[in-house]
Amino acid sequence: MADITAKVFRFDPTVDRMPRYETYRIPADEPMTVLTILRYIRRQIDPTISFRDYICYKGICANCMVTVNGKPVRGCSTRINPGETVLVEPMFKHPIVKDLVVDFGTTIKSEDAVYTIRRGVFIEARRQ
């Protein structure tokens, strides 16, 4: 058994001035999907984490889209192997509601949007 290490973007606009990256270790003896990792974190480690859960169970509906290691993916069908470290961030170009939850209904066009993640935004937080 080798732990999966998940570095997860955390940001609550009502209380945080800057986002932070929390590191969680998840015991794993076989590959886990990003969504099963997030569900494990919420159930076993930190119930305050926010993300969008399964809807379709088929890798289609895209409700669970997040950014993993910089790439947009469906959380339900992206596998992480035991021993790997993974960076999980919200989808870019949409305003962040909290943590990994974005408002899919709104697309941010201006560069100066505050609560979004995009090349150049929140860089300092990522260097911590």
Next chain:
Amino acid sequence: MSFVIKEVKTDVVVVGGAGAGCRAAIAAADEGVEVVLLDKGTAGRSGATPCALWSIQAPFGERGMDSRDSPEQMFRDMVVGGRYLGDQNIVEVISHTACDRILDLESYGVKFKKTEDGRFYQTPMPGQTYPRSCFIIENGNALSTILAKEASQRRNVWIRNDFLAFHILKRGDRAVGVLGLDVKEGELEAILAKSVVLASGGYTSIWDFSDNPPTMTGDAVAMAYNAGADIVDLEFNQFYGTDVLWPPSVRGTVVLYELLAEPFTDANVYNSEGKPVFPKPLPIRDEAIRIMYREIMEGRGTPHGGLWYDVTKSPKPREEVRRIFEEMTPRHYEFIKNAAGIDLVEEPLEVAPASHYQCGGVYINEKGETTVAGLFACGECAGNYMGANRLAGSALADTQTMGAQAGRHAALAAKKSPEPRVSRRSLEEEGSRACSLFKKKRNPISPQEVKEQIKRVVGRYVAPIRDAQGLKTALNELKRIKSKLIPNMAIPCVAKYNLEWVDALEANLMVETAELTVGSALFRTESRGHHFRLDHPETDDKRWLKHTVVRMKGGNPSYFTRPVIYTRMPPQGA
């Protein structure tokens, strides 16, 4: 904790943003009234509709695959399929308007598979006299996203995503809106409306093993019951036989039972002794489910309590088997490969019967009206038209036909209704209940844990085969959860997108729906369609050709029967 409740006024509020809800919102908006559409997630990407496959049934006759088909034939098939327990005033609306609603869908941009000469391509499904299932290209997901877009383009529709409605507001005997949580902001909000349309789907996810999204917590049934509405036939719980049980990353994914038939893979499902469990030709769905359930219960299950879905033993060449999965269900096949690393053509998968669809729900008439003034329901959350069993392709057809019907009538009623008003005190009472979750508890329990316990009880005792003893145990367990655990739910002090708060509010509704479901299953002492009682295995037409109805009386559920409405096809001998 202090709280503020915002108030918003509109003509019609629709709860649920999938197939039925979006269609209801469109129909209401087309009558010229103002509509607010609420969805727990993102409208169009939410509910059970995105999970649906390609099948939506409509009797196109000459414009489809068989000129002999007609609305009257569809009506008959639905009545017989529902074991004469569907109210025929509603089945008439569904069968006679299904074609028109599909043409509406086409005009919104939903694409259907067509023949070369432009007729609807239709496949035969069990229970249909003629091939009647139209083929939606890109499945239910295309249908729901296009409908949501269509609704959002109407100026008089305001879509509120991430809004969990949990209580129906009343003034006197009339529904005057809903109270809910704006999950994004963490604020309570009352949407006052002249008409309320419930379209938030079934209660499949009160079972621990379901192929529906985890959000299908039975909110509509519990909310309607709490508002005094009649609830009907909750004991007809449709399971699907072959849903993936293991590994967890793909738990609840459907692998098609129908593809085991001879024309396809000619494969089988095997028990732990390596024996095939199904005779050939394949038995119909509800029979197959009982065969599987028995195998598992009698100790011949897999390590995780399922059976092996094994197409590697198919007599057909492997490449042909692969082509069948790639052609018939490409998304599922890919998904299981990506999410679990399993190629089901190369290795067996553990499957078991999972909760799939609910035939029962809120009692309605042919206009979608419930027994409470101002309250409407449509889609899976409504109850008395599928009867004891649902035909394939009916669920989507029903979201469009009855969705449009309920939305339109809600709008017409709204035009004649007074301004909705609600007493501030009743609002604050409900609000403080929702906020009491933040209080410190002596023995705090996580709402996730409470939900898991409810699901375990329902999954174990409200199984494909049930009996009085198990159901009574379930009732006691649920009463314990309601009195001991629910009041002790505690949640973190976070406002925005607090999933624990959502879970806790849903758990309140789930335990209610679960209790009513168990009560209804206990009440019907016969077996019919999707309700199979080990202690009453026979179908009893003399006593039970009736609806089970439950209504709140003095704070407790009271169960009684109501005659089925037969408009033109009474059961023989009745």
